[in-house]
Amino acid sequence: MSNVVLLSTRRLPPTYFDQVREDLGDQDITIDVVGWVAPSAWVADKVNTFTLIGPGRMPAQPVVEPEPVDPTDEAPDAVIAPEAVAEPEAVAADEKIAPAAAEVVEEKTESVQATTPDPAPQPAPATAKARPTGAKRVVKAVEWRARRARKVAGRMLPPAIKKSAPVKFLRGQRASSDLGKTYWARVLSRRDVLATIDQADVVVALDAGAIWAGWNLGQRKASTPVVLGLPAARRELDMLKVPAGNG
Template sequence: MKTVVLLSTRRLPPTYFDTVREDLGNQELSLDVIAWMPPSGYVADRVHTFTLIGPGRMPKAPAPEPVVEADPTEEAPDAVIAPEAVAEPESVVGEGEVAPAAAEVPADAAEDEAASTTPAGAAASSRGAGEARPVGITRFRKALGWRYRKARKAAGKVLPKAIKTSAPVKFLRGNRASKDLGKTYWGRIEGRRDVLSTIEKADVVIALDAGAIWAGWNLGRRRGSVPVVLGLPAARRELDQLKATTKAAAGNG
């Protein structure tokens, strides 16, 4: 059985690992995942190990469905109700007994309620008795932050939408985000001995997305004995080559 390590910085669905096995030729594989984000569902039944090195929590196993057993003493749905079990019209409780008459609201309470609905009363209640308007450096920081947000919003309006949504701008933003995430992801891998031990035991390491490329490049440079590839097609070629090499060695032996 071949061991394959998957490097990913995206949220993967459980069905994705079935696709991985199909794309790799439905071979007997042990899948170990080193992920930045938790999967979107329970995956313990689809992979050997799933190591989360980023934010979030692993999803819990789904609770088994309760088995509902029929109660032999339970009344059938179409059972006929006895006439004597129905309440007579005289037994219905009157309106006066259900809810007592509303008490009159005192005049001073009505004045307090009216004062709280005025703008001054609402402002005082929202700010609270112990709070005061910011002064000094706090007021300066709030004013500076407000002007910054206003200027940024105005700059966004001035820039044409065609430029903001253009392919080059999207590529630059995505490339920068991928580089930042890739460096952080590699830093987590490099600092985890258990992760490095899992990678050393692998036959093939696959970087699945752009955020995992930097980690794959560093692993390939430091551990030349373990092939590190980008994408599933390249991993399929590596596995087929390993399989052919194993058969040839077995035939010669």
Template structure:
């Protein structure tokens, strides 16, 4: 059984790995993936390992389907009686007597006029109490203002603000035809790919688990432009392991191994 390591900087769907096995001509091939971006869905049942070395997190495992409840056979027994809520009498309200022997409810009633007089004396307090939601104070304290930078920090902030403003002005002055031209798009894409490739390779070098996985590979495949730089460096470091670009080249290497092996 052959072991193939895929180097990728793109988001791969789970169905892609079925296509990989079909393109390589071996449904039982072992696939290990070193990805900069997490796959679009759960892939534990599609590959041997998927090592994420870039930002983000792996997708969670799908939740198991709920088991169907068994349906019992009908019986002649009558169902349990259902009691209507209105048929149940509510318990009597118990009012504790105070020290004077008078019920507490009477004291609440006696305090009613005094409370109404206080509310009438201060109608603003009553409005605030009515407007405030339950469980919250009537007047919430305002958050403290963030202190402004001083000294050297103020100078740095001013320089950063002027630099951002200058970039915006320069971007507006540049004609749209130049912004959307093919050479400018190529240069921007090449720069982004170059930065991604270097970051991907540096992260591969810093992970011992990734290097251990690559050492066990029969073929290492760089799937996209972002993984080419890592593939080239791995080819220089491990001459005994073929490192190729794309699945067709990997298929040729595996076929040659079967012929000579």
């Protein structure tokens, strides 16, 4: 049995891991995932482990709906005992007592209101925060003008340039680079993740955000193949099955 570790920074659905097994040739493998984002649903029945190292939390296990109850198994209607039914004379007596009780409650309410002290005076509202003066005022003004200049510069770019392929590519590259470094730093800080990777036969970086971590892992442990994408992982697994000397 081969152990495959998947590095991912994207949200993966449970069905994706069925596709992983199919792309890897339905081989006898165990799958461990190191994800920056939690999967879209419960995946404990799809993978060996899924270690979340980014923000958020893992999805909860789905609740199993209870089986419907057969109406024929319900208890028969309750029978009212004769002694539980009030007599007409008792009802009439209760109607006479009710007004008198209401008058007593009103008298007690008036006496309580008369003895209740006036509410305590509310504290005065807090005064507004003093504005910065002197050098602090100059610094705040410069920071405000810098933020405004960046906003104006962004609005001045024509929409065609903002939506152009080169600009989108550069923004995507910058975001992937920042995420990749953060992902790799989190991997290094987790002993459980490093222990899982040390037991892997093949490590697979699934997306651009995981490439930097994959490259660094390849430099740290040259004996374990670290590849990009499932086709390359399939080739590595096929090579592991070939006996030594027959290649």
